[in-house]
């Protein structure tokens with residue numbers, strides 16, 4: 001665990017200020033535009049405060065922040081996890097299912113071109129026509145296993161797996177989702193850098209659970225109960241040994257503490273009204289695959305061998 005903390009590169013997060021965040025349409029069971037409209041100003045102010053709290057927590061854990069410029073009329077642009085899948089300085093831009101969110105695609109594309117111009121990513125590519133993949137919301141990097149877990153069933157196509165395997169040259173494990181409340185993989189699944197996996201079993205099909213159980217040893221499984229699942233405790237951001245989330249039960253906090261993790265709670269209930277929380281509001285830009293990681297940490301070792 002010490003190695004994990006000391007070898008970690010500076011985490012870099014893409015986020016978007018919730019200036020224009022609101023619930024104005026409904027594309028998942030959490031979104032109720034009427035309930036939002038009834039108290040819109042108060043809820044918007046709360047979202048702004050809660051997002052500032054998340055940004056502070058990310059910075060306090062050692063994260064560096066990059067931002068997407070907010071746009072009127074794009075209330076879900078705050079969920080930058082959905083912008084792209086990023087690994088080894090390459091970004092595969094999202095292709096959204098719903099027209100409401102397809103309008104975000106050119107904004108995220110321009111943001112990634114700007115990151116490329118600044119030298120923060122090397123390649124920016126698009127998903128093929130007709131294949132939907134809602135970015136890291138449905139495609140989670142598992143550092144300890146050096147693979148992507150990829151979700152499908154509500155938003156992203158199962159065929160996206162082959163695109164991701166081809167683009168990044170790493171394996172993908174497909175997980176079909178079963179409960180519309182957990183419509184993106186990151187709402188019910190979180191792979192921690194130590195190999196532990198937080199997941200809500202009822203969100204998955206029987207076939208998906210078999211895949212999880214085949215790849216995650218029992219000692220590494222942290223199964224959430226419904227109470228933690230519905231507050232999106234699995235929608236967490238891990239930075240070294242800190243796990244940032246909106247809230248969780250004492251039992252979950254203890255289970256994580258036993259494994260050496262500290263939970264940093266930062267309330268994000270305003271975003272749960274849109275079906276999102278900590279992980280959805282962030283996108284890691286600095287993940288590297290095992291091959292690239294060992295090439296970067298041991299350049300001397302490899303040149304010695306070559307000499």
Ligand code: ARG
Pocket residue numbers: 027028031076079081082101136137138184186187274275276277279280281
């Ligand atoms: N309202 C947004 C949607 O339904 C929430 C997206 C949450 N993002 C995530 N990565 N789970 O698309």
